[in-house]
Amino acid sequence: MTMHFLLICLAIGAPIRSQVLPPIGPFEAEMARPAAATEPDDADEGDEADDGESELAEPTGAAGPDIRYSADLSDDELQRRWTDDLESLGSISVGFADQGRLINAARMPQDDAWILERPTLAYGTREAVEALINAFRAVRKQFPESAPARLSHIGNEDGGYLRPHHSHQSGRDADIGFFYRNDKVPGRGVRREKLMDPARNWALVKTLITQSDVQVILVDRGIQNILRAWALAKGEDRDFVDRVFARGHHALVQHARHHKDHFHVRFYAPRSQELGRRVQPLLAQRPEQKLVMHKVRGGQTLGHIARTYDTTVKAIQIANHMRGSFLHLGQQLRVPLRKPCTHCPLPPPVVVPPRCLPASTVASASAETGVSE
Ligand SMILES: [Zn+2]
Secondary structure, three states, X not given: OOOOOOOOOEOOOOOOOHHHOOOOOOOHHHHOOOOHHHOOOOHHHHHHHHHOOOOOOOOOOOOOOOOOOOOOOOHHHHHHHHHHOHHHHOOEEEEEOOEEEEEOOEEOOOEOOEEEOOHXXXXXXXXXXXXXXXXXXXXHHHOOOOOOEEEOOOEOOOOOOOOOEOOOOOOOEEEEEOOEHHHOOOOOOOOOOOOEOHHHHHHHHHHHHHHOOEEEEEOOHHHHHHHHHHHHHOOOOHHHHHXXXXXXXXXXXXXXXXXXXXXXXXXXXXXXXXXXHXXXXXXXXXXXXXXXXXXXXXXXXXXXXXXXXXXXXHHHHHHOOOXXXXXXXXXXXXXXXOOOOOOOOOOOOOOOOOOOOOOOOOOOHHHHOOOOO
């Protein structure tokens, strides 16, 4: 089963026009995208094709029997709770990170160990929220004097498109600002390699990777190189460090443009994802869930899209507050459903690989000499 992991969370290649945008986050990358209306039609599509980082795969048809993470729920029980007790199912991640949404979101709480830069965008799957809490607390425990971690966007309460990102749609992505030496957050445009604090940033990355189910962390290679060198100098198991920073399309830590001041972490959130896959055929049974997110591709018209999902052009226009029928590539449409969705984008069954763990979790103290800070 091929699964194209990850994508850059941001539009790329567009000129920086931050002066026309209100600041929406602490990260430069978050501001690098011009308003959608001024964007060349194929900007999104082209960038994703270039990097091959979209998570979106071809629909795989009806949900199969590959149930691993929600096996406690029989199909009958799922059906019953879907209609009578939706809340009891917990968070449900529907679709893909770049074409999805979220049901029963968990909200990141407030805490001394972190700052929610955007509390209204702090909604994710339960697994993602728990992993973030655990990682931030672990860093705080190791570095009690540290300034709080800075969490920027996870997603909307209902997931779906979140400007300016390509992903952050299904409750599995989070943007986390770097820790900086002396806790001084540099101004915009300043190179971060020498200013970020490798000790705490490595502690954060290591905790996320070893204690939760991380699908990928996107961060600039220059930052990776520093973290890697630092981890080795601290005596971390070389084989472990090599695996963490392995190159390649399915690597755990991946280079992505516009990720020079934050980590973009994507979690598997296996139970939430699997439930998202299992409830696809049930979506049309609940009035407020009778919709699917559709990303417009080349050559598609409202008519095509309406036929695909067995709905009407009018219904799509109303759901998206559209007056005309103009579409642009990459546009996210809410498509109301009338019947069970047979053409919904359906991810393959989620299978979480074994965690990347060091052979020994005890760092060699003798290797601490020679650390340059
Ligand atoms: Zn992001």
